[in-house]
Amino acid sequence: MAAHxxxxxxxxxxxxxxxxxxxxxxxxxxxxxxxxxxxxxxxxASRRGGPISHYDATAFCRAVKDGIDPAGVLLRKSMPHYQIADAECMALWQFVVHQ
Ligand code: HEC
Structure with a gap:
């Protein structure tokens, strides 16, 4: 999966x-x-000092693609930004939350 x-x-x-x-x-x-x-x-939970939030599929894909968490806080630069199709990202979300 391409990322930068x-x-x-x-x-x-x-x-x-x-x-x-x-x-x-x-x-x-x-x-x-x-x-x-x-x-x-x-x-x-409060993540990175932001307000209380939790992930759903949309928030997860925003973090993976754009490096922004559900509270709108920017993730560290060390988390790559992925070029991933919406359907592929939804499948990844399903995989992650069902482990
Ligand atoms: C090169 C290391 C690296 C790789 C590879 C990586 N991540 Fe991350 N990721 C991070 C770091 C570091 C953070 C924490 C950023 C922060 O706290 O600001 C993070 C944070 C996240 C978060 C936010 C978690 C939270 O609790 O708020 C999600 C979601 C995430 N990564 C998903 C993924 C997925 C899905 C992949 C693979 C497609 C991936 N990451 C690959 C380093 C990585």
């Missing part, structure tokens, strides 16, 4: 863009990137 970092037009090498390279699947370990789990994404 914010303010950088160059495509990232494919081997760097797999979600699991940065997102571990446990909510117990403090990690480089937050867990992508049902619990963490659907929980009403």
């Amino acid at each position: 970092l914010r303010d950088d037009d160059r495509p990232l090498p494919a081997w760097t863009t797999r979600c699991v390279n940065c997102h571990v699947d446990t909510s117990k370990t403090p990690a480089f990137a937050p867990p992508l789990t049902h619990e963490s994404l659907l929980a009403a």
Whole structure:
């Protein structure tokens, strides 16, 4: 899946863009990137100091494509921006929240 970092037009090498390279699947370990789990994404929580929010499919795809969280807070530059079709992103959301 094609991706780039914010303010950088160059495509990232494919081997760097797999979600699991940065997102571990446990909510117990403090990690480089937050867990992508049902619990963490659907929980009403304050993220990055923003107001309380939770993810749905639309908010998830905005984070993946544009690097903006459900409260409108910009994600760190280290989270790539993905060029992903809506249907593909919805399928990814379904996969992530049903694990
Ligand atoms: C190069 C490392 C890296 C890769 C690869 C990566 N991410 Fe991220 N992602 C991050 C970082 C770092 C953050 C945290 C950004 C912040 O807190 O500002 C993040 C945050 C997120 C968030 C917001 C989570 C929250 O709790 O608000 C979502 C959703 C997300 N990533 C989805 C994905 C998906 C889906 C993929 C694969 C298609 C992916 N990421 C690949 C580094 C990465």
